[in-house]
Amino acid sequence: MSGPVLARRGFLAATAGLAALALPGCGGQRPAAAPGSTAQGSTAGPWTFTDDRGEKLDLPRRPARVVAQVGAAAALWDFGVRPVAVFGPHKLADGAKDPQVGNVDITKVEGLGNVWDEFNVEKYISLQPDLLVSSMYVKGALWYVPEKSKATIEQVAPTVGIQLTGRSASQVIGRYEELAASLGADMKGVAEAKDRMRAATAQLARFKDLRVLLMSGGADAMWVVNPPEYPDIVHLTENGLNVVKPDKVDEGGFFQTLSWENADAYEADVILHDTRTQALKPEEMKAKPTFADLPAVKAGQLYPWRAEAPFSYQGYAGFLEELVANLEKASKLP
Structure with a gap:
């Protein structure tokens, strides 16, 4: 990792070879989605979304089990999406919630990593996620997805990247709103907050x-x-x-x-x-x-x-x- 990503990491993040792990097969039983979680209601029917890398996802059903970097999770949570796990700073040394995770209830989500370059790939695989969501400061680089295990992580489930730099907050919020709506979020309180x-x-x-x-x-x-x-x-x-x-x-x-x-x-x-x-x-x-x-x-x-x-x-x-x-x-x- 170099250039702008290193610079950004040094400022914002304060300063495993797991590719051999077996990926979930097609036949095993999937964990049930948490009540009132990612997708509100049925996941039947196809789902499509084009992220800010220009990658179009076409899935046979709407994702129900979403894993998200804490910044993305905080945004999605406010729209009504309930991720099953988060990665990135979400818990302080005393066990209290890190402000970066926003309104996410960290007692109701799995934690895959709390610091830079920490991502529990084995636990991620065990969750059998449908989708991983992260913001991007540099196009193509999913924030807090470690380079060392990126290839394995991307084999487990499709990924969505939402670009932050070069945009206003209102544009970024609009993109998370689009993603949340596509995932079946209930949008409770959104109109008043807007x-x-x-x-x-x-x-x-x-x-x-x-x-x-x-x-x-x-x-x-x-x-x-x-x-x-x-x-x-x-x-x-x-x-x-x-x-x-x-x-x-x-x-x-x-x-x-x-x-x-x-x-x-x-x-x-x-x-x-x-x-x-x-x-x-x-x-x-x-x-x-x-x-x-x-x-x-x-x-x-x-x-x-x-x-x-x-x-x-x-x-x-x-x-x-x-x-x-x-x-x-x-x-x-x-």
């Missing part, structure tokens, strides 16, 4: 005079994110928010790495900080003198950036409502 997201989005242009910088903090460096590469930030900029764009980005294009000594490289009225578990907390970043001295930090205009809000109307309604409430407290700085 209205909430629309209303919060309409408020963003009120804050066009504020310079907003989005960043993540690490032990030895901070990263200033590059707006065009993030669906959530594309949504913000397309709807009137003035987001700082770094002058120079690292390989891969997702962000610019700065030493903490250069934390003042860009002027900002508001700083939104990455809230995921691998990122430094505000009090930890404020221990860095150059960061603590930033005008936005001194003014108390340091607010959360929910960097991986689920790509659903529910997920983005909450994200945008919180952001608008925080921006209402901010003012332009000298």
